[in-house]
Amino acid sequence: MNNTIYEKPIIKKLQTGFMNKFGTGVFKRIRKDIDGVAIERLVEQFGSPLFVFSEKKLRGNYRKLYNAFSNRYPNVLFGWSYKTNYLDTICSTLHQEGAIAEVVSEYEYKKAKRLGIDGKNIIYNGPFKTMESLKEAAEDGAMINIDHFEEIQDLENVAKELNKKIKVGIRVNMDTGIVPQWSRFGFNIESGQALDAVKRISYGGHLILNGLHCHIGTFILEPNAYSQEVKKMVEFAYKVEDEFGYKIEYLDIGGGFPSKNRLKGVYLPPEVVVPSIDEFAEAVCDTLLENLRPNDFPKLILETGRAIVDEAGYLITTVHAIKRLPDGTRSYIIDAGVNILFTSFWYKFNIEMDREVSGTAEPSVIYGPLCMNIDVIDESVNLPPLERGTRLIISPVGAYNVTQWMQFIMYRPSVCIISEKGEPLLIREKEDMEDITKREILPEEYELKK
Amino acid sequence: MKKLCIGVTGINAVDNPGPGIGVIRSLKECKDLNVEIVGLAYDAMEPGIYMDWLVDKSFILPYPSTSEEEYISRLLYIKDRVCIDMIIPTLDAEMPFFIKSKEKLESYGIKTFTPSQEQFNLRSKAKLEETSLKIGIKTPKSKTVTSYDELTKAIEELGLPVMVKGAFYKAYRAYTHQEAVGFFRKIVAEWGYPVIVQQVVSGEEMNVVGVGDGKGGDLGLVAIKKLWITSLGKIWTGVTVKNGKLFELAKTFIEKTLWKGAFELECIVDHNDIYLIEVNPRFPAWIYFATGVGINLPSRMVKKAFGMDFDNSTEYEAGKLYVRYTYDIVTDLSLFQKITMKGESL
Amino acid sequence: MERLSQLAINDEGFIFDPYTGNSYTTNKTGILILSELKNGKSGEEIAKITSEKFNIEHSVALKDVTDFIEQLRSLSLL
Numbered sequence A: 001m002n003n004t005i006y007e008k009p010i011i012k013k014l015q016t017g018f019m020n021k022f023g024t025g026v027f028k029r030i031r032k033d034i035d036g037v038a039i040e041r042l043v044e045q046f047g048s049p050l051f052v053f054s055e056k057k058l059r060g061n062y063r064k065l066y067n068a069f070s071n072r073y074p075n076v077l078f079g080w081s082y083k084t085n086y087l088d089t090i091c092s093t094l095h096q097e098g099a100i101a102e103v104v105s106e107y108e109y110k111k112a113k114r115l116g117i118d119g120k121n122i123i124y125n126g127p128f129k130t131m132e133s134l135k136e137a138a139e140d141g142a143m144i145n146i147d148h149f150e151e152i153q154d155l156e157n158v159a160k161e162l163n164k165k166i167k168v169g170i171r172v173n174m175d176t177g178i179v180p181q182w183s184r185f186g187f188n189i190e191s192g193q194a195l196d197a198v199k200r201i202s203y204g205g206h207l208i209l210n211g212l213h214c215h216i217g218t219f220i221l222e223p224n225a226y227s228q229e230v231k232k233m234v235e236f237a238y239k240v241e242d243e244f245g246y247k248i249e250y251l252d253i254g255g256g257f258p259s260k261n262r263l264k265g266v267y268l269p270p271e272v273v274v275p276s277i278d279e280f281a282e283a284v285c286d287t288l289l290e291n292l293r294p295n296d297f298p299k300l301i302l303e304t305g306r307a308i309v310d311e312a313g314y315l316i317t318t319v320h321a322i323k324r325l326p327d328g329t330r331s332y333i334i335d336a337g338v339n340i341l342f343t344s345f346w347y348k349f350n351i352e353m354d355r356e357v358s359g360t361a362e363p364s365v366i367y368g369p370l371c372m373n374i375d376v377i378d379e380s381v382n383l384p385p386l387e388r389g390t391r392l393i394i395s396p397v398g399a400y401n402v403t404q405w406m407q408f409i410m411y412r413p414s415v416c417i418i419s420e421k422g423e424p425l426l427i428r429e430k431e432d433m434e435d436i437t438k439r440e441i442l443p444e445e446y447e448l449k450k
Numbered sequence B: 001m002k003k004l005c006i007g008v009t010g011i012n013a014v015d016n017p018g019p020g021i022g023v024i025r026s027l028k029e030c031k032d033l034n035v036e037i038v039g040l041a042y043d044a045m046e047p048g049i050y051m052d053w054l055v056d057k058s059f060i061l062p063y064p065s066t067s068e069e070e071y072i073s074r075l076l077y078i079k080d081r082v083c084i085d086m087i088i089p090t091l092d093a094e095m096p097f098f099i100k101s102k103e104k105l106e107s108y109g110i111k112t113f114t115p116s117q118e119q120f121n122l123r124s125k126a127k128l129e130e131t132s133l134k135i136g137i138k139t140p141k142s143k144t145v146t147s148y149d150e151l152t153k154a155i156e157e158l159g160l161p162v163m164v165k166g167a168f169y170k171a172y173r174a175y176t177h178q179e180a181v182g183f184f185r186k187i188v189a190e191w192g193y194p195v196i197v198q199q200v201v202s203g204e205e206m207n208v209v210g211v212g213d214g215k216g217g218d219l220g221l222v223a224i225k226k227l228w229i230t231s232l233g234k235i236w237t238g239v240t241v242k243n244g245k246l247f248e249l250a251k252t253f254i255e256k257t258l259w260k261g262a263f264e265l266e267c268i269v270d271h272n273d274i275y276l277i278e279v280n281p282r283f284p285a286w287i288y289f290a291t292g293v294g295i296n297l298p299s300r301m302v303k304k305a306f307g308m309d310f311d312n313s314t315e316y317e318a319g320k321l322y323v324r325y326t327y328d329i330v331t332d333l334s335l336f337q338k339i340t341m342k343g344e345s346l
Numbered sequence C: 001m002e003r004l005s006q007l008a009i010n011d012e013g014f015i016f017d018p019y020t021g022n023s024y025t026t027n028k029t030g031i032l033i034l035s036e037l038k039n040g041k042s043g044e045e046i047a048k049i050t051s052e053k054f055n056i057e058h059s060v061a062l063k064d065v066t067d068f069i070e071q072l073r074s075l076s077l078l
């Protein structure tokens, strides 16, 4: 026998509109390692499913972004958006690279400090800042960006209590041509609300306005939206400086750059639709330089999250079962579900196999392990027939998953990082029963009697 | 003369035809071009594959929605097999890929003649009004909406009836608010946000096809009026027109955008007013009409791309009639079998 | 089995069903299983044949043959 390579038997009906031998996915996408460490070794060491971060990718992405902006503008600072991924190791790595912290809650604020970040190097954003945390931040000298009128009042009270003037920024929102417009955070520029906020701050006399903050949305595919944002912010900054005598020391333009992930409902692949970081940097910096007055270079702050960390994260999963659906579609049950892959609601991930598999690819469904109908990782991905035990590597998953994941019917998995030296290091242990039940209280009368 | 091997997409000559066959026929009928045609298809049922008097060889491509890497490597495989010198993409969904990968393809010896990314963006439905304003062309007012609220506001501002359009495909005319809501829902379900609401302007609908040279000039222009359209909105009968204002608009468009490559302008002419409704960044499916009246744009584009001289006469007769018709082929399953099993006709 | 014997199957795995006009594609293993089914062999017997021919475990072969028969059934070819 010469043709002894075994392929699982398969038969496909030819249907108009689907008679494309290649369709989506001519190649079998194989990934045997992450940064040189074999998938199998990672699973042996830490189990499956397993989140894996690449230090090399993380630092690489940060540097690419930082350089794109700092090569075009003299005064650039990045604030690491904690909510995107606040694992200590990830934050530390980015702080080592020079990013300060950007937090949006008391919890995140404390987490940054716990990691050793000075309050001065924390940007405190968000619509819900507790009184205590405002006080702490004001004492620490953090950069606080005010979201609403109540917060102006709260901070004035803090200022009175501390008996000092507090430097603050305000968050603004505006039309940048992006739909939907994120108009619920901060003060609107076009309606005059932002100017009212400045008037209010000036009238109170306890706060000193020294910065503007804005975040126009996320996964923005249109560099021009940032030109609009920057233009309006600069205009507003000068209006504030000229009319109220404040000096705007920083313009924080938020985050929102896309990663090379594939949004559901976007037909073309990310390599084609996602503009390069240079295009964004050019839009921002050119607009700044065109609109700023001579010799005025306020600090440009960026709070890029997704575009830095998303592509640095992978999820290794394992095929647990194979099932043919009544309509003939092949489906797989894997050991990771939508509860730990929050971004699967928006993304169609890149799915790679850990080994060569012969056989014709067919559109298959990938289900998670939750006993829930919504637990679908991919509704249709072209895969050759897989064996139980095959590892599927899902990416990019570095942004928002390990912060928004949900504990549901099972433990959340381990997270590791592959250091630049190529060493896999555990950075968050898999949960156990104790983690989940620790806070439960069973009043005596509810205890089951032996 | 050296034989040029040209790959052409959009050979789906069906009831909503792609432009490929019209392009190919134009190339084959050009006396001083010696071309071999490679049909690039997305389905084994695309009729062009079986039209052996026009299409010499055919290959199946992965959908443009696959990764760039896969799409390119398939094109390189085809280049290896049949030595393609140039590709003329004709479908909307492919254009972003060919625009983005222009240099890469060029470095492998595959020429294209397409607009730049910037030019391509200028004409998107959401941007058209802004662009037109900048270059001094009239266009119906339009609003980008993402909610019922915004839809209602847009309708109040524009007044009924309105056109409700998806960002890439689909356009419906709504006479009532209720109808508009229905179309909005339908578009969102199929194509997602945003939805564009456009003012309806009345007048004669006319179209211009042309090729920009990328330096502000054109390789020829032909204007037509559609006389009969099918239920899918596709031309079945048409007539050539000569309208100075229409040419003026087309020339302004090319001059101001430095457009490179094929385009089709959809316009509404109302006495002295001309509105630009849409810009398609490729040849239209009726491109053979222009060839038939003596302005062979596909062949001029190929010659321009290879630095050859070409006849750039602009004269054609108004009042030439275009009639589309259907035709039948009977063949056996063997070619179909090759295409489905191997993805190519060789 | 009568349905199966009507199918025209070529060496490359292109299948034409003159009865319905449908076409199908299959792979080498599929061709083998189809021809054994036509010979009237049972799933068990075919699994034995494929496991020997391709040198794979009988349990894997049996699972795959069963899956293939399920596919044929969902296509109304069995």
Ligand SMILES: Cc1ncc(COP(=O)(O)O)c(C=O)c1O
Binding pocket: A081, A084, A102, A125, A126, A215, A217, A218, A219, A254, A255, A256, A257, A303, A304, A305, A306, A307, A399
């Ligand atoms: C205030 C603020 N800054 C930064 C970010 C990070 O955004 P991205 O991950 O899109 O860069 C967010 C995310 O929602 C945010 O709300």
